[in-house]
Amino acid sequence: MKLEREYFEIFPLIVPADTETTITIRGLFDHCRFRDGAEYEVTYYPKEYWDDHSRRKTFTVRAQGDALVIPHHFQEEQEHVFHITEDVDNGQKPIGTFYVYSLYSDLFSRRPYKGDVHMHSYYSDGRESPAYVAASCRKVGFDFMALTDHHRYAPSLEAKAAYQEVDIDLRIFPGEEVHPPECHTHIVNFGGSFSVNELFKNDEQYRREINGLIDELSPLPPRVDPYQYAAVFWTFEKIREAKGLGILCHPHWVADRRYNIPQPLLDYIFEQQPFDAFEVLGGVPVEDNNVQVTYYNDQRARGKQIPIVGVSDSHGCHQRDQFGHFGDVYTLVYSPSLELQDIISSITALYSVAMEIMPGEEPRVYGPFRLVKFARFLLREYMPYHDPLCYAEGNHMLAFSAGDREAAHRLAACKGQVDKLNKKLWAK
Ligand SMILES: [Zn+2]
């Protein structure tokens, strides 16, 4: 972590664009405190419009108590740089460089929430219990999660029930990975109020509805199997009926040396877009994700608007291989709140990015340009505050699910910490 983040605090960190906001910078410890009444030099410039010399400025600020208080008109949506130095006998001594981000109102009114909506427990082919997976999600900094076991919806409800007696900030939502019979396409039902997998038990009704759809949906392109497309279409319709988010999963996951979804079918699915969101990053090898990202970029270049998620598809919380990258691949949603319908509608309204942070590597972020830039700022300047709060709560959740009843008190003390942080870091 940068020393500025260790020694100082700056707030607010996120401000409205084209508005004057007063920024406060404080040194937190004796070795870095501003001295009341002393003068400091501030060099300011915007990150994107720096060639406009009228905007770049250097000025002197006198410390008020232990703080520098700087009113500034933040122009446009972008990052802003404040470089602070102090006059000493032999020149200028650098104090630190501080960053602030200004946002247009649609993004300013939202908060960034991290989550994974495609994971497995031991009820399908995963390793751990739903309660363990949920606590582990909090430990790695997630604000929301959903378990999505193959063919099974109940484990996602068990994850929530495991923490019914305690008040936690992690939001645990229902989910399942849906597999229509004889259909190769994998689909995640995130947040749906009922199980779509359960509907396949009434095979007669399913076949009747599918046969009706096959008549209705034709003519299809020659190499698209009518049943395969109808099953996919039907599943996304049912997920929408359940008020869930229907996610098209890992088309370029290589299983048995072939892609999961045949190309003509995938192209037709993108032409029709029956899905709500595309899993642009899954917990599959980098090679497969690379192909998916490229496919997504090509589709967007054709003018398609494609809501996206990044997921770990993890089968174990300590596994970081071709069977999942727990904690390393996730979705960042800019949403008005953590309520399920806000998260879902924010994803469908294109307010999400897919994050990929492989161990020991630089983060990679995918999605719309303005959202990616802001996500990079958040990774540097905000997540170092956010993630440790989640880590603490996650540890207490683990202890609680291991039988430590005292952990309930520690969880109560954690309650509302992220909210409190956000209130401080977002301008009023
Ligand atoms: Zn799958």
Ligand SMILES: [Zn+2]
């Ligand atoms: Zn899966």
